[in-house]
Amino acid sequence: MNQNENDGTVKKKSLTINSIFYLAYNLLNVLFPFVTGIYITRVLLPDNVGLIESARNIVQYFVLLAYLGIPTYGMREVAKCRNDKETLNKLYSELMTINSISTIIFSVLYLTICVSVSSIRANFSLYLIVGIVLICNLFNNSFLYEGLEEFKYISIRNFIFKVLSFLLLLLLVKSNDDYLWYAFIGAFGTAGNNIINIINSRKYVKFSLKNLNMMQHIKPILFLVVVTIAIEINSLVDVTMLKLFKGNEIVAFYTYGSKIYKIILQVVNTFTMVLIPRISFYYKNGRFDDFNKLVSKTFKIIIILTIPIIIGIFFVSDYLICRMYTDVYYNSANVLKVLSFIILISPIGYLLGSRILLVTGNEKKMIIPVGTGAIVNIILNYFLIQNYSEIGAAIASVASEFVIMSIYVFMGRKHYSLVNVFNSIIKVIFASTIMFIYLLLISKISLDPLYVTLIQVAGAIMIYFSILIFTKEEVCFSYIKKCFTIFRKS
Numbered sequence: 001m002n003q004n005e006n007d008g009t010v011k012k013k014s015l016t017i018n019s020i021f022y023l024a025y026n027l028l029n030v031l032f033p034f035v036t037g038i039y040i041t042r043v044l045l046p047d048n049v050g051l052i053e054s055a056r057n058i059v060q061y062f063v064l065l066a067y068l069g070i071p072t073y074g075m076r077e078v079a080k081c082r083n084d085k086e087t088l089n090k091l092y093s094e095l096m097t098i099n100s101i102s103t104i105i106f107s108v109l110y111l112t113i114c115v116s117v118s119s120i121r122a123n124f125s126l127y128l129i130v131g132i133v134l135i136c137n138l139f140n141n142s143f144l145y146e147g148l149e150e151f152k153y154i155s156i157r158n159f160i161f162k163v164l165s166f167l168l169l170l171l172l173v174k175s176n177d178d179y180l181w182y183a184f185i186g187a188f189g190t191a192g193n194n195i196i197n198i199i200n201s202r203k204y205v206k207f208s209l210k211n212l213n214m215m216q217h218i219k220p221i222l223f224l225v226v227v228t229i230a231i232e233i234n235s236l237v238d239v240t241m242l243k244l245f246k247g248n249e250i251v252a253f254y255t256y257g258s259k260i261y262k263i264i265l266q267v268v269n270t271f272t273m274v275l276i277p278r279i280s281f282y283y284k285n286g287r288f289d290d291f292n293k294l295v296s297k298t299f300k301i302i303i304i305l306t307i308p309i310i311i312g313i314f315f316v317s318d319y320l321i322c323r324m325y326t327d328v329y330y331n332s333a334n335v336l337k338v339l340s341f342i343i344l345i346s347p348i349g350y351l352l353g354s355r356i357l358l359v360t361g362n363e364k365k366m367i368i369p370v371g372t373g374a375i376v377n378i379i380l381n382y383f384l385i386q387n388y389s390e391i392g393a394a395i396a397s398v399a400s401e402f403v404i405m406s407i408y409v410f411m412g413r414k415h416y417s418l419v420n421v422f423n424s425i426i427k428v429i430f431a432s433t434i435m436f437i438y439l440l441l442i443s444k445i446s447l448d449p450l451y452v453t454l455i456q457v458a459g460a461i462m463i464y465f466s467i468l469i470f471t472k473e474e475v476c477f478s479y480i481k482k483c484f485t486i487f488r489k490s
Contacts, residue, residue: 021151028155028203032107032162033263036169040182041325048179050248053255055123055130055183057239059110065234066106066137070099071146071225073217076358077146079277080283080284084230092144092205094214098221103137125180132187141201148204149277157196165189185198223364227354230370233377235262238393241381246389254327256490257335258397261313261343268305268347280359296419298351300475303425304358306344307432308464313340315456319449331390345401352416353408360415369407373400424473431467435460 040049074095081087114120114127145154165185172181201207240260242251275298282291314337321333349369357366377400384392442456468476 005484021155021478022153022161028159028188032166033259033471034049036166037259038324039169041256042172043173043175044179044182046178046252046328048248050243051123051249052126052130052179052183053239053272054243054248055126056133056186057132057236057243058120059127059130059393060232060236062110062134063137065225066099066103066134066230067140067225067228068098068102069221069226069228070095071140071143072228072358073363074141074143075146075277078144078279079149079280082148088204089206089208090144090200090212091458092141093207093209094212095143096141097208097212098208098214098217099140100138103135105133107131126183129180130187131184132184135192136187136191136194139198139223141193141194141197144201144204145197146273150204154201157193157200161189161196163190164192166168199220220363223367227370227459228364228365230374231354232368235397237374237378238381238385241378241385242390242393245385250390253329253331254335254393256329257320257390257394258339260321260332260336260445261339262364264309264340266342267301267344268309268343268366279355283359292417292419295356295416296421297475299348299418299421300424302344302347302351303428304468304473304475305348307428308435308460309343311436311439312457312460313433316445316453319453323450335390335394336407338391338398341398341423342401345398345405349401349405349408353405353412356412356415357408362411362415365404365410365411366375369404370413373404376400376403421476424475427468427471427473430471431464434467435464438463 044052059223077091078088081091111129114124114131120127142154165188168184168185168188172178172185237259239251239254240255252475275294279291279294279369282294317333317340318330318335319330321336322330325332331405353365353369357363377396380394380399382394386392387394439456439460442452442459445452445455447455465476469480
């Protein structure tokens, strides 16, 4: 299949439309935890919240092992062969067969540990419920939809299950004794999405066990699973060690602080994730000018979004955390402030490091930065948690993410060239400085905290983006022109 044919297929899916749908998907992922968190913290005590999060933390290790790096590897490979039906069917069948084998193995291992370890066996029902997520990995074919850029479908499906989950939450979780129902509803959302994915996948691929060559995928998958585990250790080991050294209540404080930053990070990563299949396509077809322009544009978007978000978090997190989760969770605000720096650090490392190495076929090198970061995280957690509790865990996470980003950028630098980013950075810093001064002045006003926060948020957004548009920052200005064009046509 020649390049022109490929171009025709790719252009059927607009990056702008995909970004809108994927943004809607992630905004829903933002709103759902916010709303459910507000409800849950008023129904369940911190001890039970921490107990559930600790159980989810344990099962997530097994889910990572069952994944075998297939989501990342599969998305890249599907993007490469999505215009070749026969090759796509074969690839899909091979990856899903590997996924099924690994999921069964690690599900049996998980169940064995649940029965054997006394501390887990004491809460066997809880661990069995959260384990539904693991067994339902049998149906996890999300890599297919991301590789095909089916972000409209992903968004609609996610919306349906979020609404169903919230309704179940209101119906079934009404007191502190209903914590098992809360655990089940979380598992239900993941399981439901996976099952619907399998049913819907028949539109795009045909599964078959004939003439499979699974061994060709084992080596790159095993490299990626090591990388994935090392990456996820940075988000899992903090909860594990907090549980070990400090107990369930501290886990709850840390979880609700970290949950908010992860939600924001998801939104920022929207603009990176939706471009990965296209970046892979450009590189494979030797369109390096388009490749570099797209990487540069994504980098600018990350800078534009993350710097003002970090500044805003420092001004409004105290009020928002206490307002949403009650004063009991005040410590979560400090956790959020520390972790907010990852909102900038992680996407840069993800774009200029792991994604670049992945699309250029250098995934073997990814183990160096993520492995180093995991070691740094474990060591710092050991010393900092004992002295500084949840704040120590947050500091360790930021430090490890910075180490990972630095190594990633250094290793990936020869594979890309950033185009016209310096002017955008200067304009973002200028706009952020003005926004900071505004937020500082408003914070001194003697008004109800709710009104102060509303004035801060609304004014900061208007000031920041007005300055970027006035100074004709390239990315913002291009999106404004697109909006005006669409408006005129309509």
